[in-house]
Amino acid sequence: MITYELCLLLRVMPKPELTTTLKRAAEAIFEKGGIIRKLENLGTRDMPYKTSVHGAVHKKASYFLYEFNAPPSSLETLLDAYSRDVDIIRRQIYKKKAIEPFECTLNDEILPPAYRKDVQELISEARKLEKPKFSYNSGLDYYPFQK
């Protein structure tokens, strides 16, 4: 089961209207057979860039975050439903990421180039392309190829 994050930018409006919009957005998820894990208010603030939707230019928005589970096939219709909602300025669905623990490789990356593993691999790759060369100490006392 994949957990998704839905970032909603809502038009600035009074509280009762805001709750109905949030409920509408939530019910759209429930209709698709999904469940909501979390609803977070990220605050109302100036948007980094102005957006014009539904015939109006918005410079401020209320940010909300839903965490939900829903069938992956329903995401497209969900976003389409939100795009027709007049109160929603912007919507985006991301997968909730789970990153496996990793080691910091900075120490190997700041070594001089000759000691770096990726550089050594590059050199060995380039060596493979080199044409075979005649070695003069092979016992032949003449050069066997055209000069």
Add this chain to the structure above:
Amino acid sequence: MLTLLRKITPKPSLVSRVVTLQYSNDAPNFDMENPFEKEKKSCILCKNNIIPDYKNVKLISQFQSPYTGRIYGKHITGLCSTQQKLVEAEIVKAQTAGLMATYLKEPCYLGDPKLFNVDKPFRPHRF
């Protein structure tokens, strides 16, 4: 006095001798690790055990240029390649979600502490 001493000191024998050196049992153990090896360096995010997230705009906007809004390369930020990739992906995610500016750094984040010096990159610029 000097002449007297010279007479006393015996002459070393001209026959070469094979000398076998033997360390005593209390000699120091030289199998230890290199005591002069430098401390292993790690990037600022790994050191503090931070994984960048697109909702944490204050953090990821520190890796953005205030003049052009572009993401600084890892030769400037000093991050390991894994963290740099994560930071770049999260910045793009935040920008498409409408959380973060694209062509500039938002004025409210301009006073944040500098994590690196742009004029003194960890590795030279390619231009």
